[in-house]
Amino acid sequence: MVLSLMVRRAGLSTVGFHRVRHPWALAAKTLGLAAAWTLVDIGLLKPIENHLTGTRQDMSMFLSLRGNVTMLLAWIALAWVVAGLGETVAFVGYVQTRVTEVVGRTGVRLAVAAVLSSLLFGLLHTEYGIVGVTVSAVNGIFYCVLRYRYGTLWAPILAHGFIDTIGLVGVFLIGPVYGLW
Secondary structure, three states: OHHHHHHHOOOHHHHOOOOOOOHHHHHHHHHHHHHHHHHHHHHHHHHHHHHHHOOOOOOHHHHHHOOOHHHHHHHHHHHHHHHHHHHHHHHHHHHHHHHHHHHOOOHHHHHHHHHHHHHHHHHOOHHHHHHHHHHHHHHHHHHHHHHHHHOOOHHHHHHHHHHHHHHHHHHHHHOOOOOOO
């Protein structure tokens, strides 16, 4: 991505980084949206996917997190840097922007770009099994909607970080949550 931007002589604004007028208000809104989306995820999406696939999201890598404060803090730091910032910039910022350059930026064409970048985003999460891949792809759509609703890549970055933090704190407190039903 960096090399591509350098060759194109393009700045970070071309992938969606735009100055936020009221950053704390955006953070508060995205925290609320992340909490609501997490409820949709565990209350609706994961249970349906668990039922349809006959499997659950593979959360085995997080089992040792339960009750371990040091590990929780390490995972949260990783979640914000690698996932919240890295994955979101790569897929919701860079990949989606490159796809819109090919297919277009309006209406159905923008939706196609969002779906394609989200499918790639989902495929990045194969270590969580098919449920993790599909949940991640749907989350990618959510992040794309936030990018265009708020006009900045900061909104999905914050939402991704908050969603992962909520999930990690949940695993820390009660263990993996595979759905509410």
